[in-house]
Amino acid sequence: MTDPNTAWDFDYRAATGMLPADFPFTALIMAAILRGDSANRRKIMCAFPAVAADLTARGVQLPLHSRLEPTAAQALLDDIELAMDGPSPALLPRVMLELRLKYPEAWQALTAKD
Numbered sequence: 721m722t723d724p725n726t727a728w729d730f731d732y733r734a735a736t737g738m739l740p741a742d743f744p745f746t747a748l749i750m751a752a753i754l755r756g757d758s759a760n761r762r763k764i765m766c767a768f769p770a771v772a773a774d775l776t777a778r779g780v781q782l783p784l785h786s787r788l789e790p791t792a793a794q795a796l797l798d799d800i801e802l803a804m805d806g807p808s809p810a811l812l813p814r815v816m817l818e819l820r821l822k823y824p825e826a827w828q829a830l831t832a833k834d
Contacts, residue, residue, distance in 0.1 A: 746771060753782070762797065796826040 738748075749771045752764050761782070765772040776782060799819050820827045 750775060754780070796823040799823075 743751075749764065749768050753761055753768075753772060753775060756764060765782070772782065796819060799822075800816070
């Protein structure tokens with residue numbers, strides 16, 4: 721048995737409290753996309769691109785991902801994360817230029833001013 725005072729305790733209690741309401745699974749995914757922080761939203765949208773597309777079609781403005789395919793955005797952001805964790809920070813500008821050329825639409829959406 722795990723310690724009930726963990727960081728996930730509140731989340732666990734909230735999740736079990738939602739069970740009696742019998743929400744449809746897709747509704748829970750939509751709520752997670754709408755409420756999630758940017759990192760979690762990105763993961764959920766990549767895992768459920770059809771649900772993300774449905775929200776966008778309904779006019780919901782989702783940052784970054786409403787303007788491009790979630791898989792392209794995920795690939796770009798993953799590569800940026802790898803580059804930032806790389807062995808040589810001096811190579812970062814060159815790597816960023818390569819990523820800009822590799823993912824032009826994703827780069828444009830990522831750097832666009834709303």
